[in-house]
Amino acid sequence: MEAKSDIAWCPGCGNFAIRDVLEKLLPELPVPANRIVFTSGIGQAAKMPHYLKVNYFNGLHGRSLPLAVGIKLARPDLTVIAYSGDGCMYGEGGNHFIHTIRRQLDITILVSDNQVYALTKGQSSPTTDPGAINSLSPGGNRNLPFNPVALAIAMGAPFVARGFAGDKEHLTELIRQAILFRGTALVDILQPCVSFNKVNTYQWYRQRVVKLAKPATDRSAALQTAERWGEQIPIGVIYQDDAAECRAGAEIFRRGATAEEVACQIDMKCVMMR
Amino acid sequence: MEAKSDIAWCPGCGNFAIRDVLEKLLPELPVPANRIVFTSGIGQAAKMPHYLKVNYFNGLHGRSLPLAVGIKLARPDLTVIAYSGDGCMYGEGGNHFIHTIRRQLDITILVSDNQVYALTKGQSSPTTDPGAINSLSPGGNRNLPFNPVALAIAMGAPFVARGFAGDKEHLTELIRQAILFRGTALVDILQPCVSFNKVNTYQWYRQRVVKLAKPATDRSAALQTAERWGEQIPIGVIYQDDAAECRAGAEIFRRGATAEEVACQIDMKCVMMR
Amino acid sequence: MEMNVIIAGEAGQGAFSVEMELTETLSRLNYHFFATKNYMSRIRGGHNYHIVRIADHPVHALSGGIWDMVVALDGETERRHRPDLREGGIYLSREMTAAVAETAKEAFGTVAASNSVLVGIILAVIGVSAEKSAEAAEPGRAEYVRKGFEFAAKWKLTAAVPVSAAAGVHRKFDGNQALALGAVLGGCQFVAGYPMTPATSILDYFVTLAQGLPLHFEQAEDEIAAINMVLGASYAGLRAMAATAGGGFALMQEAVSLAGMTETPVVIAVAQRPGPATGLPTRTEQADLAFVLNAGHGEFPRIIFAPGSIGEMIALSRKSFALADRYQIPVFILTDQYFADSVQIVEEEIPLQVDSRQYPEFDGTYLRYRLTDEGISPLTFPGLTAALVKLDSDEHDEEGKITEDRRMRVRMVDKRRGKRALFEKEAVMPTFHGDPGAGMVVLCWGSTKLIVQEAAERLTAQGTPVGVLHFGQVYPLTREMIAPFGLEGKKRICVENNAGGQFSRLLKSELDLGVDRLVLKYDGESFTVDELTRTLKGLLA
């Protein structure tokens, strides 16, 4: 494994804690490393797979999810995890976020949510607090905050959780459950960025996070929990629907068609009117 | 005005009714035609501005909203209305839909929601019912439906309504209110497509629509109303928050800077460290 | 012996169905024919027309001459097409087709039957017997077709323009069906897409084939998602393709660059229509060559095919997948609305065996981007063995980890770019048609091939020998590709369906080959044989 010094994060970055969690958790899963595939975008968070012993496709900023969808559809036998930052997953990749949920595939979505575009030096991300000041918002961020947890629940995601990099044990369990859950599972992880987010620090979160006892199974109640933010920030599984449908990928890998099958198919279809 | 025969819609298309509504309503607004700007994308719905006496920028598929944002920011004096279809606004343009709401600008979003990609001949759109069969989904549409009304409310839109092309009077009032509302206003309009949507017909909707007496002012209640679909489909203003903040555009049109102002600005800033 | 018929009317009036049903029946009756369509971007109304050229010899282009028969479903047809009816040609007026519809409704209880009745009339005109026609009719429509023969008899049209069947048993395809079939034969198992004319029918046909074959189609939320899904599927182990038109392809640019950087094999079909922007969404043009050639930021190699016949389309579409895998590059197939919507019968045999990927196995020391002597890194897929497969869109080292090392950067750039020299060696040669001794040669690419060839044949027959050199592979271009044809000594004319002469510029920049004259068309329609013959004649005079 990597020496920590080869890892391109700042000392003290919340991503180290998340990496610790994954490094320990992944070998415990009932899936060998070579069947785990991470996709990621671009950003500090998106470098995560480079520091784990897994297959990965570190693609474009914002596009980790369609990569994951393609992989899962092609290879239902693989465990597919999309990993990226808040800017990548909810900003540039926002359209994929909402539509991937609609596909009902067995994909896990993990987000290092540091409420900032860190790699590009601290601009507002969709989850940045209103009023936050940075180079491109000297007068303060003017946008309503994007609530990924509420959105995922509203879009019909069957497993939606919020974790905190400052509580590794709790986070380990959330991620474990998310990966083992059969269906689209989101864990939005509160990840302190020591370089660019001087507000939402470890301490700030520690004073606010409250652990949920158990997930809501009612979407309306879950949405209300999801809306809570500020003095109290709920962490844990916020919504879970074990009965939700889960669509399987296509069982076609290494099953080429024969010339006869093609002949039959084109005789049947090709000569018929469309 | 156009002869109806010059309009590129099918006879009986729900868009004609919506056009009637707009044709009558726009001159009644306290804004002259030359201060009304429509933006639109590509699709049957997106042709709407061509058939009205307004300024328009008929842009790319999915991109009516960022055009509208640019126009409103540049010219707060203009009344800006983004018009498109469900595929355009919620599919290709999904990312703009969620993030435009976050900007809290005074823009009206009108959607001819026919639950289908009509111009390209009937494929599933985000609002197509699960199971619906068409050329690209011969086994039935497998995605969870996208609920624009719920999503808009969850994202914080302050005025969210659903209208029906089959009730012109009611629709007129909804659109009037949406345009006059100061803030981002969505009217998702149930629009029968006689050529490609044989399920959600005029009759089908007529049997189901129920008019809401008044909008919820509580988001949680509004979300529950928004979730209703099936035997009863609520139409009317579903959520309204008159107290919501509304960000004004920039008052800079035709106010060029002088050389002195520039000199002063670069002397002050340029020589300071960033 | 041939018969050119045009069926024209509003969108939704049935001209499209008449064309479909007619070509279907003609192919069962072993006729040679070529059919194409001209339609507006609307679902009902407007004015569309469908052209079927029926012949006793192979035909693969729009004649463009005057019509032997015009079938009017609307009033506009009279104004637009009747002037081009030849003297003594057959005109089915709007009143006559209305009478057909009336009768169909009365006799069969459905107006839709009138399409089949019209098919019957046309078959009668070319002299097919009522019995044979009824036999070859679509299931359940034999009676409708027979009714057409009654009309033909009444109107004295029977065998008015006789054409005999001579094709033998052959399959018909339109260009997009050929593309999709070629892909499936090339081992493509995964397509993700977002509908866009004129590429949608590629998706449609793939979905049709997927009904009975181990293929998957996924409708994406946008084109960016589509191409990234395709790259994900390719990485995971399936040969995969994206298909779209210019505007959709514009959205795929960043992912094309990603494919180049990660060396992920991918095939991308771009069906051209007139731009810029939305342009003329249902018309034709060849104006995205330069765009595809330079698609994606940064520098990386690619191959671009632009087949010109159904057979070539099937073959090159198939081949694209092998090349994409072998060189781990994006391979492009350029087509256009004209080719996509033209229905033709294929005289040659189509080999139906399905190619497939190789699935080499490696141990845990596997490096996705290993620098090898051959210049190509070993490609395999996740989950087959202990080997981990790591792709990175940043510049990377052999393992697939981000690197900022300058020397590694240079080695990786050289490796990627170096592949071009390898695939240049197996470039698909252009095809020469006509008199090799002719002093003039017409250069063309993509869908214009068979139009140009027929025009050249006519000119040669008229005493002006002309050769045609058609490029099915438009990039890369190598000196070896043109060496056998002695182009330097000939007068060179380049025919393109665009305004900028994009291919002629490429010939200049890649091969330093200038052309003497450009023949360009950019009104949204393809060339016709007649028109092109006239233009070339003017130039050669």
Place this chain on the structure above:
Amino acid sequence: MEMNVIIAGEAGQGAFSVEMELTETLSRLNYHFFATKNYMSRIRGGHNYHIVRIADHPVHALSGGIWDMVVALDGETERRHRPDLREGGIYLSREMTAAVAETAKEAFGTVAASNSVLVGIILAVIGVSAEKSAEAAEPGRAEYVRKGFEFAAKWKLTAAVPVSAAAGVHRKFDGNQALALGAVLGGCQFVAGYPMTPATSILDYFVTLAQGLPLHFEQAEDEIAAINMVLGASYAGLRAMAATAGGGFALMQEAVSLAGMTETPVVIAVAQRPGPATGLPTRTEQADLAFVLNAGHGEFPRIIFAPGSIGEMIALSRKSFALADRYQIPVFILTDQYFADSVQIVEEEIPLQVDSRQYPEFDGTYLRYRLTDEGISPLTFPGLTAALVKLDSDEHDEEGKITEDRRMRVRMVDKRRGKRALFEKEAVMPTFHGDPGAGMVVLCWGSTKLIVQEAAERLTAQGTPVGVLHFGQVYPLTREMIAPFGLEGKKRICVENNAGGQFSRLLKSELDLGVDRLVLKYDGESFTVDELTRTLKGLLA
């Protein structure tokens, strides 16, 4: 007389601040200098370095020679940069800089003060007095700088490499500041963007200027939104610009085509970095020329500038807006990370008057796409008069309504493409530098200009006269642009910071001008004067 100093260390250790503060102070002290940076795509750790070349004469490039002074903030510096220290050069070892930090912390209670102390040391080395330095220091940091003089005295470095101030009062800019300032001077009032290195600082500076000027910046959700917002703002009446890097620009392709079709004036700045895909996000390259040249599906005209000096950047960035408006086209400004991150002082006067749009008024008969004799349609904006302004991404008629008429299509294509002939007449001439009689000429474009020029000067001084022809306008290229320089008779060498020789291909396809030799570099770094001098010498020998 000059002093080349390199300050190197991990990201976050302060080398960046030292460079910033040093150049700031040098510019107040009226020194000539050039500074640039070399940094990794990470926020902390790794190894970055900052180079400042201080001279008694104008310098505008990286010398690249051996260092006169190396300041080590980390251990890596010893290994990486000490070998290039000249004999007798100054080495501030890691221990020494640690001592500085220690002292700074003790004396001033903040480690950050050590950056200013280091600045003081460097100023002492070049022989500035402590008093003057303290006066020129950043507010509140005079004491820190003075402390640097104590260290210099202790280490016997005072005036070790003396350089005198000779620049007079001039402003310093980096390339991206120049671009943003030029835009504002050109009347740009609206920018929408999404952060992406190396374009982010264009946005940063625009935002800085917007603090006191009537400008608006909007941070978009993605690049597609950014460019569409920009087009919306332009349509509504503001001159507007988008700025991004290759990957972000890839996402703007469809909208570039939209600008072409709707004839919406727009300026797009593309700051190049090494690709493909994410590539080397913080390094430099000139490999997006072909991409920009062919950006957007379909055919429509464009202008591309690639300025080579701060003055030229300000002038051409300004000019872009006038041209975009006049011809209703997209105008591109190509820059790169090297230029973006290089800080230089500008000797020439910068005219600060702000250009503005014209707001012509029309009555209700206004047609946005009127076909006029001059070949340009009248441009105005909504809400000024009764005129309605209708833009359409489909092919359209004069009013701006969708049309499928073939003749109208051809007229509109001809109108759009015809604009090229008009703006070719006001092409920006390339600039020639050096001996017009030299038998060899080096062709270059964009950011390499001043590096190539200095290399040519050195060669000329060494007895090998070389001319340099730099293209600030890279497209379109016309014969008139090169006519005065007698290139045909000379040996032509093209220098490019890419692997593909993209500009040389353009010279071939546009002007039929071949080059004899290519000098390419694509390891992520720019050329240095030393390196280029050596390479050119090799070629000329």
